[in-house]
């Protein structure tokens with residue numbers, strides 16, 4: 351097997367309900383991992399970085415990609431402690447580089463990380479997937495949160511569908527829906543109340559897409575040179591979903607956005623985490639084309655597919671099915687790696703991980719995944735299929 355991507359799995363650390371020993375059995379040789387215990391904005395202690403690396407190495411795996419060093423809300427809004435947080439970010443990058451880390455993933459999504467409305471959407475084959483239902487987001491926004499101006503963000507048809515859904519719930523149902531949505535929205539369970547959440551949104555009230563883009567540029571102007579000097583390449587994760595949610599701007603959703611980010615600081619250290627699951631929610635994103643055009647700046651890869659429905663609903667499909675032409679994507683990445691090899695590039699190999707997986711088979715009997723989407727067997731299926739796809743394509747390509 352030659353010139354393939356590095357097979358990786360995400361590992362959330364010692365509290366992950368999937369152990370490193372189990373990850374090793376999936377055939378992955380590497381993990382994407384982070385120190386999740388460090389609060390956003392604070393510096394990562396060198397001894398904890400070394401300990402984490404050594405734990406992973408002792409299990410026979412490598413840790414070259416950090417996912418993620420989170421960017422604090424202070425940095426995104428340029429308020430409060432943002433200058434100190436940026437200095438901390440630099441120190442963390444230096445320490446990660448010194449510990450042998452090559453790639454650092456991050457995102458610049460305000461308030462929310464990834465967003466779904468249903469965590470256990472049952473598919474006909476009995477597996478469960480994550481799903482995004484726009485009418486539920488609209489119902490939360492219009493009636494739960496009652497965000498001023500929310501109505502401007504939805505078509506009449508969307509508002510009507512949201513109202514039908516909201517009216518189908520009694521008071522207990524509504525309270526449960528609001529609780530569940532608050533727990534899901536920021537990507538991590540923060541036990542927020544509606545007012546806490548309104549407070550978080552309020553910090554962004556004056557920050558439109560142009561201003562947020564400028565905040566990202568200012569951040570990158572400071573950290574990219576530090577990353578480059580530390581031997582670390584940054585990889586921005588696209589918005590998930592790739593459109594504004596709850597009135598918050600999204601600035602990393604399209605190929606034009608990606609190009610704009612890369613142009614902010616023209617350095618190989620300023621790169622992309624190419625996530626097919628996030629980008630493919632928009633039918634106007636040409637996934638293989640993005641690899642062909644921006645390939646040299648792809649520093650990490652998440653492979654996952656979604657099934658898009660006409661009303662804007664999407665759910666996470668099997669890795670080789672759904673709306674993504676995964677063969678075209680993987681072929682484009684293998685071609686990018688081959689081009690790097692021909693150019694004598696040392697960093698030719700990209701690490702990929704199957705991003706999310708269904709709940710299936712013994713996943714239902716195991717302790718719940720640490721983070722929704724991170725089942726063991728479901729991801730193993732994705733990894734195995736993607737490994738086979740790579741091997742088949744690379745054999746064909748070299749024939």
Ligand code: DNO
Nearest residue numbers: 417418455456457463464587
């Ligand atoms: C979801 C992940 C994201 C991703 C971050 C990167 O499962 O793809 O949470 O890790 O957005 O910063």
